[in-house]
Amino acid sequence: MRRLSALAPLDDEDCRLVRAAGDLATTVAPRRDILAKGLPLPRAQILLHGWAYRSRLLPDGRRQILHVMVPGDLIAAGAHANPRALTTISAYTNVTLCPAPVPQMGQSGEGLSEAYALSRAMEEAQLFRQITRLGRLTAYERILDWVLETGERLASVGLGTASDFRMPLTQEVIADLLGLTGVHVNRVLQAIWRDGLLRVHGNMVTVLDRKRCEDVIGSFS
Amino acid sequence: MRRLSALAPLDDEDCRLVRAAGDLATTVAPRRDILAKGLPLPRAQILLHGWAYRSRLLPDGRRQILHVMVPGDLIAAGAHANPRALTTISAYTNVTLCPAPVPQMGQSGEGLSEAYALSRAMEEAQLFRQITRLGRLTAYERILDWVLETGERLASVGLGTASDFRMPLTQEVIADLLGLTGVHVNRVLQAIWRDGLLRVHGNMVTVLDRKRCEDVIGSFS
DNA sequence: CGACAAGTTGATGTTACTCAAAAGTGGTGG
């Protein structure tokens, strides 16, 4: 499950640490917070199973989901002295976590900390992409772009393929993620399906015509 | 100028390093890239003078400005083995940079690396806030929120006060930053001024009624 | 079967975009 760590070559020692961490797994129920805004940060954790999201709630009830987390993702680790959570991270489905193993400096361990650094860099890239989506793409493009990105993330950790995977979020949640309303997401999903690009039905996403999808979102990456 | 480093207590050794780095300052002309997307990252740098921005260009010409950088900001440092720039960073005005001094491990130097970590955490917080702005705020709120945030950032490095500062960006650039069009930014700025909240004229921003501004953006932070 | 959440549909309203042109602004060179 933690084939996330295929990001960098891990030596035997690293693998041992990762396996040991797996034994310390904890679970969080849906809608429960993994990390509440403003609280001191605990140790970094790895998401093993389930979906989680980082969100921000406005005083009047509007909600923005900043980032969706899937298995293999690294959760929040502040590098400075008094780190506090900048946002709330909540479990969406049932979630299991394990503490991220601490790389052993000196002896080996390069691979592991390298994997963490890469993982953080990927999350940063996703944030940049999210800003571009919200700022400059139409609803149609936003949905297409996000679904394809997510498919690739899932495929990279072995959950389905890039054109056929399970995606449990409700349309309402997708709306809060992409800065839309649930109603509009529904209509646009239908349009995307009518156009023969994508089928989103229940939990399943099927990419019907990858080539044309990529034409639409012309490498926004 | 590098009072940015008031973020964490710096000892004498740190101060010496910072001063030494100042002597290595380089300058970049307006509209020139400081860092081009995809290129290997050079050493981290500190922005001493002028404004810069991180942006992404879509194939059809649309542009999203992801983040605006003001003096005191830390520029791009990847922590993994083969870091490449995720986005382009360009100078907006004339800009001067200096290499970020490398903290001396072992002897002192805690303060400096602490300041870097904090600086990165602040940038991450700004990205989260930017996502929320684009996804869930109206044009009116976006502009107000961003102007106030920027005023505080400038004041914190001694460039004007939080209610009276210099801001050289054109309305077109603000539009690309906030996911709007130049025309609309213009109209909304006028509305904000008519409502007696803010005056933006030429390079100068004046907060006319801080209390009511904060009512509007009710601590979105 | 009944209840509740999620998805779907239609009618209408609002925000922000588009296109086009006028009016200011600052810098340059004659």
Place this chain on the structure above:
DNA sequence: CCACCACTTTTGAGTAACATCAACTTGTCG
């Protein structure tokens, strides 16, 4: 000092994208 240029700001009229409100339908699970 003025004329000219490019750029930015401003204004108006029409339009498109997305939101809102309010039903209604379709699961799903006990």
